[in-house]
Amino acid sequence: MKGPPLKPTPIPRGVSLDSPVDRLRGVDAKLSGKLLKLDVATIRDLLYLLPRRHNDFSNFASISELVVGEEQTIVATVWEAREKTLGQKGRLKATEAVVSDETGNIRVVWIGQPYVARVLKPNSRVALSGKVEAYRGQLQFQSPEFEILDKQESLIHTGRLVPVYPGTEGLTPRRLRSIIWQALEQWVPRMEDFIPEDLRKRAKLAPLPEAILQGHYPDDLISLERARKRLAFDEFFLIQMAVLKRRRSWRDAAEGISVQANPKVRDGFIASLPFSLTDAQERCLWEILADMARGTPSMNRLLQGEVGSGKTVVALAGLLEAVASGYQGSIMVPTEVLAEQHFATVSRLLGGLARPLREENLITVYLDSLPRPISVGLLTGSTRAALKRELQQRVSEGTLDIAIGTHALIQEGVEFPRLALAVVDEQHRFGVMQRAALRQRSGTTPHLLVMSATPIPRTLALTIYGDLDVSTIDQLPPGRQQVLTRNVPPERRDAAYGFVRKEVRNGRQAFVICPLIEESDAVEARAATEEYERLSTEVFPDLRLGLLHGRMTPGEKEEVMGRFRNGDTDILVSTAVVEVGIDIPNATVMVVEGAHRFGLSQLHQFRGRVGRGENKSYCLLLSDYSTPEAKERLSAVERIHDGFQLAEVDLSLRGPGDYFGTRQSGLPALRVARLSDHDLLKSAREEAAMLLQDDPDLRKPHHESLAREVARFLDRVRAEVS
Ligand code: ADP
Ligand code: MG
Numbered sequence: 004m005k006g007p008p009l010k011p012t013p014i015p016r017g018v019s020l021d022s023p024v025d026r027l028r029g030v031d032a033k034l035s036g037k038l039l040k041l042d043v044a045t046i047r048d049l050l051y052l053l054p055r056r057h058n059d060f061s062n063f064a065s066i067s068e069l070v071v072g073e074e075q076t077i078v079a080t081v082w083e084a085r086e087k088t089l090g091q092k093g094r095l096k097a098t099e100a101v102v103s104d105e106t107g108n109i110r111v112v113w114i115g116q117p118y119v120a121r122v123l124k125p126n127s128r129v130a131l132s133g134k135v136e137a138y139r140g141q142l143q144f145q146s147p148e149f150e151i152l153d154k155q156e157s158l159i160h161t162g163r164l165v166p167v168y169p170g171t172e173g174l175t176p177r178r179l180r181s182i183i184w185q186a187l188e189q190w191v192p193r194m195e196d197f198i199p200e201d202l203r204k205r206a207k208l209a210p211l212p213e214a215i216l217q218g219h220y221p222d223d224l225i226s227l228e229r230a231r232k233r234l235a236f237d238e239f240f241l242i243q244m245a246v247l248k249r250r251r252s253w254r255d256a257a258e259g260i261s262v263q264a265n266p267k268v269r270d271g272f273i274a275s276l277p278f279s280l281t282d283a284q285e286r287c288l289w290e291i292l293a294d295m296a297r298g299t300p301s302m303n304r305l306l307q308g309e310v311g312s313g314k315t316v317v318a319l320a321g322l323l324e325a326v327a328s329g330y331q332g333s334i335m336v337p338t339e340v341l342a343e344q345h346f347a348t349v350s351r352l353l354g355g356l357a358r359p360l361r362e363e364n365l366i367t368v369y370l371d372s373l374p375r376p377i378s379v380g381l382l383t384g385s386t387r388a389a390l391k392r393e394l395q396q397r398v399s400e401g402t403l404d405i406a407i408g409t410h411a412l413i414q415e416g417v418e419f420p421r422l423a424l425a426v427v428d429e430q431h432r433f434g435v436m437q438r439a440a441l442r443q444r445s446g447t448t449p450h451l452l453v454m455s456a457t458p459i460p461r462t463l464a465l466t467i468y469g470d471l472d473v474s475t476i477d478q479l480p481p482g483r484q485q486v487l488t489r490n491v492p493p494e495r496r497d498a499a500y501g502f503v504r505k506e507v508r509n510g511r512q513a514f515v516i517c518p519l520i521e522e523s524d525a526v527e528a529r530a531a532t533e534e535y536e537r538l539s540t541e542v543f544p545d546l547r548l549g550l551l552h553g554r555m556t557p558g559e560k561e562e563v564m565g566r567f568r569n570g571d572t573d574i575l576v577s578t579a580v581v582e583v584g585i586d587i588p589n590a591t592v593m594v595v596e597g598a599h600r601f602g603l604s605q606l607h608q609f610r611g612r613v614g615r616g617e618n619k620s621y622c623l624l625l626s627d628y629s630t631p632e633a634k635e636r637l638s639a640v641e642r643i644h645d646g647f648q649l650a651e652v653d654l655s656l657r658g659p660g661d662y663f664g665t666r667q668s669g670l671p672a673l674r675v676a677r678l679s680d681h682d683l684l685k686s687a688r689e690e691a692a693m694l695l696q697d698d699p700d701l702r703k704p705h706h707e708s709l710a711r712e713v714a715r716f717l718d719r720v721r722a723e724v725s
Contacts, residue, residue: 040171059165060074063076064076132150194211262298283476284313303450303451331419331420332405380405427452503574517596528552594623603649607646
């Protein structure tokens with residue numbers, strides 16, 4: 004096998020890869036605790052604790068060849084090494100040594116590491132790796148990595164590509180490297196490859212033991228990439244196995260409901276709208292109706308499209324079909340505000356039909372094509388208790404046709420006897436497991452339509468939503484315009500306010516979004532109130548401001564939004580939680596405070612609130628945060644106006660873990676794979692499908708270790724999600 008030589012080591016009886024790390028030499032309870040902070044509990048975890056990067060110390064030099072500023076390695080003999088105190092009051096302890104080779108000698112200091120003096124014995128041979136600097140006209144090594152030769156066969160701290168692991172307090176890189184090396188020596192030769200040989204060859208993958216060893220201690224960058232590719236394949240492959248198995252079991256399990264589309268209902272609804280559907284909307288609607296007509300297996304579909312692309316209309320058309328066939332439907336969302344907005348949108352969209360009757364949290368409309376009226380109810384946590392009971396009762400009796408609400412809907416045990424279509428909005432806040440719970444509600448499985456306004460790059464969609472079919476509304480309704488976006492540095496804040504004032508003078512309106520505060524709704528509401536007061540008294544005392552936050556009652560919110568819609572408010576100050584999904588064609592400026600705290604996709608969504616009328620619109624990103632990363636991210640929003648492209652950028656800058664928050668995505672953190680590994684994902688997906696085709700339950704003898712690995716993976720997912 005390639006890689007640094009591994010000294011053959013015996014293993015104590017009863018120790019396996021899944022034994023706790025304290026079974027390794029020199030790992031005590033205290034150290035175990037520190038490793039746990041790095042999510043390492045077992046020896047296997049330790050082997051998978053892959054370095055963040057490598058230091059290239061493979062460039063050997065003799066002392067006379069050393070150059071200032073470059074990473075170099077020397078092999079030398081210790082002349083002397085002693086402890087020293089530095090600093091004004093002699094508080095800083097250090098080691099100072101002189102080492103030599105046949106070409107000369109050089110001074111070495113280790114600041115803050117007096118123990119090194121005790122380790123480096125005169126006349127011993129050492130390798131030193133690091134940068135050389137000039138000090139008082141002489142070259143010296145400053146705190147280099149060191150390694151005493153002839154103690155072990157392989158260099159692990161110097162002289163090669165040396166792993167740099169994620170740090171944790173009280174655990175030096177050196178100590179961590181030694182422990183991991185011990186685990187590698189013991190276990191790499193004993194590791195089983197769970198990927199079947201033929202697959203491994205077909206996909207041109209490195210064997211697992213080699214990949215693990217090279218992932219830590221690569222011979223060169225090519226071997227490192229080969230190792231990374233193998234380990235990334237494994238991650239994708241296991242996810243795909245899990246996802247495809249689940250998809251299969253759903254397909255085999257419950258019976259779906261066949262909803263035959265009624266063209267009169269659909270055409271009547273579409274004709275009642277003040278616009279015609281875009282081609283993309285029509286295509287997505289057809290895909291949904293075809294799934295619903297099929298019945299079994301029931302639909303399991305993601306409907307994605309940017310804010311304003313018209314998802315709600317499409318979902319509503321589907322719901323009306325379900326209702327026309329005598330079934331019920333629901334729209335479930337993560338927050339109350341979103342539920343209210345959906346209710347308002349649906350009410351408005353149904354407004355074109357004959358004689359809508361509006362009551363509190365309830366709207367009833369007559370369709371020409373149906374003998375009975377259709378009722379739509381709103382059910383949230385803050386719905387009056389009596390009204391809530393009444394609506395819930397109507398749901399369980401089957402007399403409420405469409406229920407819109409928060410997940411209180413599922414959690415409070417409301418029975419949905421005739422639920423045929425469940426629409427879930429803003430999926431990423433739900434997650435795979437909740438989705439499963441939703442599907443297990445009743446005997447037959449309702450059709451599931453997941454709507455997401457966050458454009459999800461295809462790789463991620465396949466990874467997280469691998470069990471869903473995908474429909475994409477990739478076209479905005481005509482007349483939407485590009486919103487000119489600019490980053491505003493702190494010193495230009497007044498200019499930004501001046502710009503808002505100018506727009507308002509010209510009769511336009513503006514939004515101001517307050518910074519995201521994750522602590523609680525209450526804290527965020529308070530901060531928004533303060534910002535509102537500041538803007539009202541100090542900045543815009545002569546203008547009319549409104550305030551919107553998550554702690555207001557639905558009535559208060561409706562009133563505030565109503566005033567803004569009617570043009571009685573010039574500037575609406577709002578928290579980020581309030582996703583103002585209302586159409587205000589007269590609003591032309593979106594100001595986002597603390598812009599660096601938001602995800603790029605979220606900023607893109609805020610921006611989508613303006614530019615809906617005929618006037619040129621603007622988005623101003625205010626931020627006092629000027630790290631290069633923050634600048635790069637925000638400048639991407641200035642440049643890129645395509646939500647999908649922006650999502651890709653966001654993903655590559657932040658990494659998938661942060662993208663949705665792993666917990667919420669119901670996906671284990673990807674440790675090695677990158678979402679830009681399209682080809683690898685594709686091959687993993689195809690191989691997983693082929694393998695399951697051949698051996699659906701992984702019963703064949705040569706799939707035994709794979710079956711164990713899949714089981715282990717599922718345990719990990721469950722542990723991370725729960
Ligand atoms: P999404 O849920 O994707 O954010 P909505 O369904 O809420 O989008 O639609 C956003 C706005 O665009 C709504 O006011 C809706 O009435 C309007 N709309 C939807 N489809 C069209 C269309 N094809 N043409 C014009 N306006 C549309
Ligand atoms: Mg919407």
